[in-house]
Amino acid sequence: MKPQKVAIITGAGQGIGLEIARKLLNTGSQVILNDKEVGLTDEAVASLLQMGKGRVLGCSGDSSSLEVISEMVELAMHHFGQLDQVVANAGITLFGNFLDYSLEDFNEVMRVNQMGTFFLTQAAARVMKDQESGGSILLTSSVTAHQSHQNLAAYAMSKAAIEMLAKNLVLELAPFGIRINTIAPGATLTKRTTSDPEYVKIWSKLTPLGRPAFTSDIAEAAAFLLSDAASHITGQTLIVDGGWTAISPSPYA
Template sequence: MNQSPFRNQVAVVTGAGVGIGFEIARQLALQGACVVLNDIDESLANTAAATINAAGGVCMAMHGDAADVVFIQTMVAAAVKRYGAITIAVANAGITLFGDFLSYEPAALQRVMNVNLSGSFFLAQAAAKQMAEQQSGGSILFMSSVTGHQAHQQLTAYGMTKAALEMLAKSLVVELSPFKISVNAIAPGATVTERTSADVAYDATWSRITPMGRPATVADIAHAALFLVSPLSRHITGQSLVVDGGWTSVSPSPY
């Protein structure tokens, strides 16, 4: 662990009680970073942090709404107070509200926009302000999706927000490169998580239509995430990395 590129790094990961976010937080912590793990569910946040600490990592739980600007600012301040800095911010929190375009409700659209876009935007802002003050650079990572690249049935609003996150990563190159802050995005494809595992046909369906023969695991996505927030990718910024086993190259519908 002492030789890890994440030694002396401090990371904030939102929406990390389970799934991809948890695996990113776990891998960062076990490779030497001090991690602030956020989830809106207090029980999930506490359990996830305790699991990481029990495995030898350093992790603090912070439950709260990652779309709430005041909470975001509080979380970043807490990370700095506890660990002295913030060097990595992973805006993983997001929600999926399926719905037909012609009947999609304003309240549903606003919630998807608030969590997926506004929460990511203001986490990046709060983290970047702190990183700029520290004058030591840093890394910001957004969680996009293949639905930001290819149309999915009943995911118009969700896909729109994910495409916007990739443009946000590109736009922030102009704003944040002078502070040596890299900004990138990952676009996961179908991934086996606690949520998707509830669908008994999920693995078989996506194994059939994914060129690599299986959906991603959370580890697949986390490995890509850790690369993009590590010193190994310091000259990569404004980019979006699709991690989907080749699905976007052929894009067959799961329906």
């Protein structure tokens, strides 16, 4: 029997992050789950524990905070003695016209999306290096890092930077057996997106495969990149968008 892996997942109180946590539990990982909101963290942990698949620990707080990052890593080491998988999934989207975009919104997007991802990756890689057993890190990007999307200049910039981070870190992390990849979801059905009554209709029409992604579609791809089945894949971005970036019709057209 293979030894269980230990995973940290940020932004996992709902949506894609929660579904990745569910998938990793089903494949035998123990999970440390983070969300900024205490209520969402607690609800997510409770729902995952009901699966009866493994241990789940919650860690609420701002995922870009160095203190919260340290707390997550310490939880992994204290309770499980190892850290094998990390999903830097937390991020925010602040829409706004480029010509009017505020410094405050710009700084917030970069702080959460870039800084949080960078320093969680750094903290996890240090532990994985010391373990001498390698590990797998997955960063969450977006199709907007590949194709223009109106009113998302800052967000797209932050996600493109995340993809370059993964590619760049191959040089520094591969010698320690640490793989790092990125996943770029397209239109996905979550509680937030389905609050728009037109979302399903619009994205079903724009997506070549005829529907937006389910969170399970993203989680399956994420679990593959984190698993030993992807043991020779690093520095790559996997786009999961039903073919949208191949033709890129704009929802604003």
